[in-house]
Structures are given as C-alpha cells and as structure tokens.
Amino acid sequence: MSRKSSAPQSGPAKLDVGSEVTYVRSNQVVLDNTIGPAEIVISDGKIVDVLPKRNWARPSGEKILDIGDLVVMPGIVDPHVHICEPGHPSCEGFASVTKAAAAGGITTIVDMPRHCCPPTTSLSALDSQFQAAKGQCHIDVAFWGAIVPGNQTELLPMLKAGVPGFQCFLMATGAENFSHVSLHDLHVAMNELQDTNCVLLFHAEQEPNQPVPVLEDTAEYSTFLDSRPDTMEVEATLTIAELCLQYQIPCHIINLSSAQALPIIKDAREQGAPITVETTHHYLSLTSECIPPGGTYYKCCPPIREKSNQEQLWAALQVGQIDMSVSAHVPCFRDSKEQNNGDFLKAQAGIASLQLGLPLFWTSAKCRGFSFHNLVQVLCKNPAILSKLEDRKGSLRPGMDADLVIWDPEKEFEVKKDIIHHKCKLTPYLGFQLCGKVFATLVRGRLVYMDGKFATKAQGELLVSERQMPTKNPSPYY
Missing domain, CATH: 3.20.20.140 (Metal-dependent hydrolases)
Known part of the structure; x- marks a missing residue:
C-alpha cells in the first residue's frame, strides 16, 4: 500500500514550524479518487490547485515542502x-x-x-x-x-x-x-x-x-x-x-x-x-x-x-x-x-x-x-x-482549507508519557506499539507541528461565523 518513506526535504526556502507553505509535494497524496504523486499549491490558506508530477512548478524563493514518500491526507x-x-x-x-x-x-x-x-x-x-x-x-x-x-x-x-x-x-x-x-x-x-x-x-x-x-x-x-x-x-x-x-x-x-x-x-x-x-x-x-x-x-x-x-x-x-x-x-x-x-x-x-x-x-x-x-x-x-464544515474541511481539492496531515504509515513507535502532549498522561495505551507516525500538520497552509516541534504562536480559528438556516435540511450522507 505504501513504499519505503524517504527523508522529507524543504526548499528552496527554509521552512520552520510556524511557516506558511506554498507548495507541498509527495509521491503519496490522497485525493478524492486517486493516490499518487501530486503537488498541492496553497495561497491565503486555501488549496488553489493540485498538480500532477509532470506539471510541478519550479519557482525560486517559494516555500516548498517536499516530503518524498510520506503520505499526505486531509x-x-x-x-x-x-x-x-x-x-x-x-x-x-x-x-x-x-x-x-x-x-x-x-x-x-x-x-x-x-x-x-x-x-x-x-x-x-x-x-x-x-x-x-x-x-x-x-x-x-x-x-x-x-x-x-x-x-x-x-x-x-x-x-x-x-x-x-x-x-x-x-x-x-x-x-x-x-x-x-x-x-x-x-x-x-x-x-x-x-x-x-x-x-x-x-x-x-x-x-x-x-x-x-x-x-x-x-x-x-x-x-x-x-x-x-x-x-x-x-x-x-x-x-x-x-x-x-x-x-x-x-x-x-x-x-x-x-x-x-x-x-x-x-x-x-x-x-x-x-x-x-x-x-x-x-x-x-x-x-x-x-x-x-x-x-x-x-x-x-x-x-x-x-x-x-x-x-x-x-x-x-x-x-x-x-x-x-x-x-x-x-x-x-x-x-x-x-x-x-x-x-x-x-x-x-x-x-x-x-x-x-x-x-x-x-x-x-x-x-x-x-x-x-x-x-x-x-x-x-x-x-x-x-460538523457542517464539508465546504472547507475533509478533502484535498481547490477551494478547501489547506489542512493537511503528513505521516508515515509504516513507522512504529511506543506510546510513552513523554510523547503525550495533552495534560492527562494517564491512558490505557501506555506501552502500546502503534503503527503510523505523524511527521507534520498544516492548518490553512501554516506548519503548526513538524517533527516534534510546535509553532510558538497559536493561530487556530474559532469556527463560529453565523450560519444560514434553510427551510429544509436533507442529510448529506444520503
């Protein structure tokens, strides 16, 4: 299902946690109907394009995150x-x-x-x-x-x-x-x-x-x-x-x-x-x-x-x-x-x-x-x-928020207290050997977490804009 993961690379501009990313490249991008090489183009926190490998841009000075064979998902x-x-x-x-x-x-x-x-x-x-x-x-x-x-x-x-x-x-x-x-x-x-x-x-x-x-x-x-x-x-x-x-x-x-x-x-x-x-x-x-x-x-x-x-x-x-x-x-x-x-x-x-x-x-x-x-x-x-957020969350396609998880589905690790970031460290999973380790997380195009480090400034949004209330609401599941 997945190939051996290669080392992530950033360039040509250096990317630190907290940086805004313009391009994310991977050989395993999970789109609505396919999985394969793709470049996700990001602007103003939104996905503006998803390009096949043959069309990858080569701009200079842009913030590119090239993560090889790691999986990119919404x-x-x-x-x-x-x-x-x-x-x-x-x-x-x-x-x-x-x-x-x-x-x-x-x-x-x-x-x-x-x-x-x-x-x-x-x-x-x-x-x-x-x-x-x-x-x-x-x-x-x-x-x-x-x-x-x-x-x-x-x-x-x-x-x-x-x-x-x-x-x-x-x-x-x-x-x-x-x-x-x-x-x-x-x-x-x-x-x-x-x-x-x-x-x-x-x-x-x-x-x-x-x-x-x-x-x-x-x-x-x-x-x-x-x-x-x-x-x-x-x-x-x-x-x-x-x-x-x-x-x-x-x-x-x-x-x-x-x-x-x-x-x-x-x-x-x-x-x-x-x-x-x-x-x-x-x-x-x-x-x-x-x-x-x-x-x-x-x-x-x-x-x-x-x-x-x-x-x-x-x-x-x-x-x-x-x-x-x-x-x-x-x-x-x-x-x-x-x-x-x-x-x-x-x-x-x-x-x-x-x-x-x-x-x-x-x-x-x-x-x-x-x-x-x-x-x-x-x-x-x-x-x-x-959660009534399907118009901006949950998929990697143009117009959606550039929210991405980048992870290695083959990487195994042990659950220990020192890797847990919520205040409560007491969990039934201590000592479990799990498969699938997160490398980086982007929220609206910004690196909020990468390789164990967090952005110093919290810039998450509160999703509380006023909602329209239509006369009928058929469930989108059916």
Whole structure:
C-alpha cells in the first residue's frame, strides 16, 4: 500500500514550524479518487490547485515542502472532544488540547458542551467559551451546544451564533448543571429546531427498566460492565430512531459501543431516517477481556465490551453502517481516577487519547484491509459533514482549507508519557506499539507541528461565523 518513506526535504526556502507553505509535494497524496504523486499549491490558506508530477512548478524563493514518500491526507476532523475551559483552570484547556491534536494530525476539533463551566446550554455560555478560547488554539475549533430541560429558547440563538448542533443525554450525567432530557423535553426541542440546519447528538444510553444489581467486587471491570448492559444502548437507539423518523431532523449517535444497536440504525435508515453514528478509537482498540482489576483509566460510558462485539463494530465500519471513529477525548487526571482505590463504579469516566487517534485506528485498520481512502472517509470527510464544515474541511481539492496531515504509515513507535502532549498522561495505551507516525500538520497552509516541534504562536480559528438556516435540511450522507 505504501513504499519505503524517504527523508522529507524543504526548499528552496527554509521552512520552520510556524511557516506558511506554498507548495507541498509527495509521491503519496490522497485525493478524492486517486493516490499518487501530486503537488498541492496553497495561497491565503486555501488549496488553489493540485498538480500532477509532470506539471510541478519550479519557482525560486517559494516555500516548498517536499516530503518524498510520506503520505499526505486531509487534516483529521475530530467532532468529539471534551475541553474543561472555562471554569477548570487546572484541567485540560484549549492550549494543551489543540497542541496534542496538532501532534496527532488533527486540524479541526469540535468541543463538547458538558465539561466546561458553565456548560454550553445558552448563548451567554457559548460566548464564555469563545472568550476563553481566543488566542489559545493551535488548530481550528468549533463548538457544539446542548439541550437540557427548559433551554429551548436558547437553541436558535446558539445555532445562529455558529454551533452546528446540540448534544443531549437520555440518562443522568452525574453533573449537577447538565441534566438529562425527558421524551417531553426532546419533543419541545425538536419542534423548535425543525427545518433548521442542525444536527442532534445523542448519548445513547437509557436507564434499564429494572435496576441492575451490583453484587460483585467493584474493582473488577466485569462489575462495571454488568452495570451498563447492551440493553441500555438498544433502548436508547430505539427512542432516537423513532424521533428521527418523526421529525426528520438529522440525528447522530455518539459513543456507540454495543453492536446490538446496529440493526435498529440500519432499519431506521432504510425507512428514511437521517441518522448517523460514530464509534470511538477505544471501542475499536480495547476489549473488556484485557482490562485489569482496578484499572479505572479504562472506564468510559458506554463501557468497553468484549472482543466479539468489537469485531462486529469493525465489520459495520467497513460497510458504512458506522460513519466515523472519533477520540471522545475526556481529560481525566490520575488522582481523579485513582482516589477511589480502583473502584470502577466510583471512578470518573473518560479516556484520554486525542493525540493517538490516527495511529490507533491505522494499527488495527490496516490489518483489516482498510485503504487510505477509507481512512479519509472515516476520519476526515464524514466528521466534516457532521460538523457542517464539508465546504472547507475533509478533502484535498481547490477551494478547501489547506489542512493537511503528513505521516508515515509504516513507522512504529511506543506510546510513552513523554510523547503525550495533552495534560492527562494517564491512558490505557501506555506501552502500546502503534503503527503510523505523524511527521507534520498544516492548518490553512501554516506548519503548526513538524517533527516534534510546535509553532510558538497559536493561530487556530474559532469556527463560529453565523450560519444560514434553510427551510429544509436533507442529510448529506444520503
């Protein structure tokens, strides 16, 4: 699939991290329909042309990045990242998150609404996030809003201010200022949002009809797994599918863990529901059988399930039943994970993995026959569509933002704490041998990361321009 990588070269002008690049050349450029030698021509942060090798320009004094046989792909779009700013100055903020993202080849993230304080449930809270993020972002950042009981009058103002959609929970979140919604709340919100250009994101778990007894050792992962059975996802998915069919508002299921919910999604799509679904890198890389007693850094909701379930997720991803894989990065610190003495039921949920998404996915995907085009669809194009950014992100073609990841798909490395750039170093992937190392990341034509170094100045944009709200919004997936 890929040839031995040659050493990158820059010229004729010297390129430092932070430089604007005019030409990027590689023998392996992943375009919409081909992979091969190409020169990407960049001006004012946009791709203005893509030239075959025979037409490569030879200008003098221009900033050319010639990276030989390294792969050039569209920058990765991660639409599911949790940032704790504003409100939690000691936790993960925009600066550390976006640096880690850049080191992982991610050029755009969309911040989830729950972990900041106040959460993004109102226009004023959204403005607080804008103010906190200004001048701190090394890559481009967009923001989701949230639906909570009683905030229906805030939804249209937030939509107009630039959020692409709204997240909600169907069961208790554990956060006092972020309540889950009832069926009545959803009908109110969906009536308010009908015929608008937005998407609703659902954390698809519902409380079981009968309480699940917890009788086993809470330091054993099996106890936590038994407390959140597949039926919680299945019942939630049924609810979401019915609402999606009724209102025809695009609905997106986040954090899909259970393959048992997939037939419901497939059936809803066949009936005309504009419903999409993501899974996460940890559901595709980790299995419940391998989680050690007390290893609460593996805890996430929904839970990591068994190997047979994981294989079904991979199979669904290969045939397009699952649209994308995301990090669902939650910055959990060691003391918050370990202060409960390895108790899975008390420990904070969430896995830190943002920087590792591309190599995690590729390490498993390449063994299953995934191509570079498959990667672009799952990690770039579909997330850009979900985030309403497909007009500028997710593809390498004229008119698009010059967002690129340059990486070596054959390079192996070990995950160690000293290579992780997000604040939370505690991750299940420590010690993993992964394949696929990022060499450089460009955001709108500027080198924000290269060979372990970062641009000194954060110049990422906040993607919050006012959105048009058409009278109809058919899902672009179908």
